[in-house]
Amino acid sequence: MKLPLFIPIIFLLLFSISPTCAHFFPNITSIPHSLIPNTTIWEAFNQLLGCYNGQKVDGLTKLKKYLQYFSYLNFFYSNFSDDFDDYLESAIKTYQLNFNLNAIGELDEQTLKHIVQPRCGNADIVNGTSTMNSGKQPGTHSSNSTIHTVAHYEFFPGKPRWQESKTELTYAFLPENHLSKNVKSLFGRAFERWSEVMPLTFTETTSYSRGIFLVVEVEEQ
Structure with a gap:
């Protein structure tokens, strides 16, 4: 039995656990x-x-x-x-x-x-x-x-290739994250930017058969 190939992508939104352990310099003067x-x-x-x-x-x-x-x-x-x-x-x-x-x-x-x-x-x-x-x-x-x-990637077993005909993708958020509409809209705009430079379309869905699964995790940054 062949299962459809889904390429899961996990987005890690990195929030600082401690404000003293990370810094972001918005410009050179800061x-x-x-x-x-x-x-x-x-x-x-x-x-x-x-x-x-x-x-x-x-x-x-x-x-x-x-x-x-x-x-x-x-x-x-x-x-x-x-x-x-x-x-x-x-x-x-x-x-x-x-x-x-x-x-x-x-x-x-x-x-x-x-x-x-x-x-x-x-x-x-x-x-x-x-x-x-x-x-x-x-x-x-x-x-x-x-x-x-170190390398930060690895191939899936069998090194499956992306199907050229697969250009319409769906994505869903982990329900337990309870993300606000504003946060979800950030992802939507990011996908829109991707669509502008590559022949892919992204549509949000709540279905478990989504192509991309978005998860928000708390990590130190």
Whole structure:
């Protein structure tokens, strides 16, 4: 007996359990001054553009502190000078790999632009393991790095393929979550955005035969 293929997707809305254990920086100006390379974006990063291992450039000290805050530099790292050393090169490479940038270990324009974007304040490296690494390529990591990487996906048994004819999808919410209309509308708008860029349609349903099951969980962020 063949069962219809449903690809369940679980959405985790991450709510902070403790307001002191997580931070979100809405823009570069809200990040503590001790964590950003300088007080203004362009003045600071124009002088860091193109920096590479072996150079000494004013502003690298604060960049090191920024990278250490997000655990790209080890907690015990203490060489907070303006010297571009092997550890900084390795940290930058890991950062570039995590955000699918060109992992050259130098401060190119795309890397600097990405650093100043709004982001979550939690570390990207936990216990020496990268939680991201979307752009990891074999053999590109620095020999000085002690960062390990993990994959956050796996195939279903048999590696089933998506049916090209399956373009009309339905989704349902876990009843026990008792989500408000406002919260549900957020998902609806997100699905609408998806439909704008891919040939899929999404319709909310209460049926157990839904294609996508949305669950709200409380996690630390």
